[in-house]
Amino acid sequence: MQQAVPATGFAAFRYVWGIRLRLWGQGLREFLWQLSRHPTALLGLAVVVLYALAAIFADRIVPYNPLLGDLNLRLLPPAWEKGGDPRFLLGTDLQGRDLLSRIIYGARISLLVGIVTVLISSTVGVVLGTITGYYRGWLDDVISRLADLLMAFPLLIFAIGVMAMMGPGFRNLILALTFKSWVEFFRLVRGEMLSEKTKEYVEAAKAVGQSDLAIIASEMLPNIFHSVMVLATLRLGEMIIAEASLSFLGLGIQPPTPAWGSMVSDGRSYLTTAWWVSTLPGLAILILVLSINLFGEGLRDILDPRLKVE
C-alpha cells in the first residue's frame, strides 16, 4: 500500500526536502559521471586545481622569497639555457628575483581577483535578475536600462576608465571589474526567470500557497543554477585576462607584489637579452585561462547543451 503524503507541518517539509535532496544527489552523480567521460574538461579541471593548490600553498612551496632579489644574480636564464643556474629553474628577473617563485605567487593574485570578481558579479547579477525577472515593475525598467547603458562600454575600456579615476590597488581593481560584469549575469538570470515563471511548476507552487521567497529560492533558482555556473566559469578566464591587462598597463596590482601582467610588462625592455622575463609569466596566464576555458566548455556541454557552439 502506498504511504500517505504528509500535507502540512514539519513532516511535509521533511518529505519535500527528502525528495529534493535525493534528486540533487542523483543530478550530482549524473554530472560527475558525465564529467568523467569528458577528457578535455577533466584535463582543464586538473590544471586549474593544480594552480589553485600552488596559489594556496605558495608560501610553503616557493623556493625563494618572491620579493627579495640578489642583484648579482639578475637576469639569469632558465636552468636549461646556456648560463642557467639549476637553483633557479625558470631564471631570474631584473632584480635577481626567482621567476618561478614570482610566477607561483602571481597565481594567487590572478585567481583571487578572478574568483572574487566573478563571485561578486554573479551574486549581484543573480539577486537583481531574480527580483526583476520575477516581479518586473519599475525596478525592472530602471535596472534593465542601467544594464543596457553599461553594455555600451567594452569591459576593458570601462575598467581602465574606472581605475584611472580611482587609482590602482586590489580593492579598486575588484570594483572596476565588477561595476560592469554583473550585467551579463543579470541578463541571463532575468531572462531565465521570465521564462521559468510561466511554467506549470511555478503555478503549482503558487496554488499550494508557497511564499514568493520559497518559490524563488527552492523551486526556480535551482533550475537556473546550471546556466549561472557555466557563465561564471567562462567569465573567470576573461576576468583573469582583464586583471593581467590592467596590471600590464600599471593600473592593477602594484609592484613589488608579483602579478603576471606587471611581470610581463617588466620584461619588455629586455626582450633581446632576457626573453624569459616576459615570456614565462604570460605562458602561465595562457595555460591557466586555457584550462579554465576547457573546463568551462566541458561544463557547458554537460549542464547547458543549449549554449553549445558545435
Next chain:
Amino acid sequence: MRAVKVLERILITIPIMLGVATIVFLFMRLTPGDPVDIMMGEAGFVSEGEIENLRREFHLDKPLWQQWLLFVGGALRGNLGNSYTQKQPVAALIAERLPATVELALGALLFALIIAVPIGILSAVKQYSLIDRLSMAGAFVGISLPAFWLGIMAILIFSVKLKWLPVAGRIDYQAGLKVITGFYVLDSLLTGNTQALVSSLKHLVLPSASLGAAMAAIVARVLRSSMVEVLRQDYITLARAKGQHEFWVVMRHALRNALIPTVTVVGLQTGVLLGGNMIVETVFGWPGLGRLAVSAIYARDFPLVQGVVMVYAFTYVAANLLVDILYTYLNPKITF
C-alpha cells in the same frame, strides 16, 4: 519599411549615448577626494589662482546637476573640455590620434576576417577532419591568449629573432610620407609613395595580428558552428540535388545564412577590439587613442581620460548600430 526600422534603431541610440556621457561624467566622482587636488598633486607647486581656474573650468564650483548639464551638453556638441597637461582641447587631441587607431582597428578587423572566414568555412565543410580539429584547437588557444603577451611574443619572434618586421611605430620617417588624411596606408597610395606604403604596411602587420587574433578565433568558431547548422538544411540538400557544384552550394547558399550570427559576433567583438586597442598600442608604441589615454592616465589628466573613454564607448555603440542595420540587409525578416 526597412528605412523606418533603421530610423527607429538610430533613434534608440540617442538615449544610450546620453547615458554613456552621464556615466563618463560620473567617473570623475569616483576619484578619492577632489579631482583638481589630485591632478595638481601631480603638477608640483601651483598657486591658489590656478586651482580656482581649474575648478571653474571643470565647473566644480557649480551644483552637480549643472555640472552634468554642461558636460553632457558640451559632449554632444563635440566639446570635451581641455586637456590639463597638454593645454589643448580634448576633442582636437582625439581627432589628431583617431586615424592611427582607426587604421589599426581596420587592420585587425581585416586580419581577423581573412583568417577566420576561410577557416570557419573549411572546418564546417570538412567537419571532424584533421584540419577542422587543428583549426578549432588553434581558435581555442586564440580566445585564451592575452593580447599584450601575444604582441610581445610577436615582437620577440618576428622583430627580434627573425628581424622581418619593425618593433614599434607606424612608419619609417625616412619614407618621407606627406600626411593628408592621417591614414598612412591611404596617404601612401594617394601620394604614390611606394616606400612609405611598404613601410606603413610592415608596421601595421604585427599590431593588427595581435589585436585581431582573439576576434579571428571567435569568428572562426561561430562561423563554423553556424555553417554546420546551415549545411544540414533541406534547401542545401536541394541545391546539391539540382547538381550545383559544391563550391557554389557552400558559397552562394550556405554562407549567406551562416553570416547572420557571424555578423552579430563581429559587432560584439568590436568591444574586445577597442579594449585590446589600448593594450596593443602600448605594446607597439602605436601613436593612437589608446596610447593617448594611457599617458593621460599616468599624468592624471582626467578630462582627457574621460574624452577618450567616451569616444571608445560611442564607437562601440555605433559599431553595434551598424551591425544591426547590416542585419536587415542580410535577413530582411529580422526586426529589432
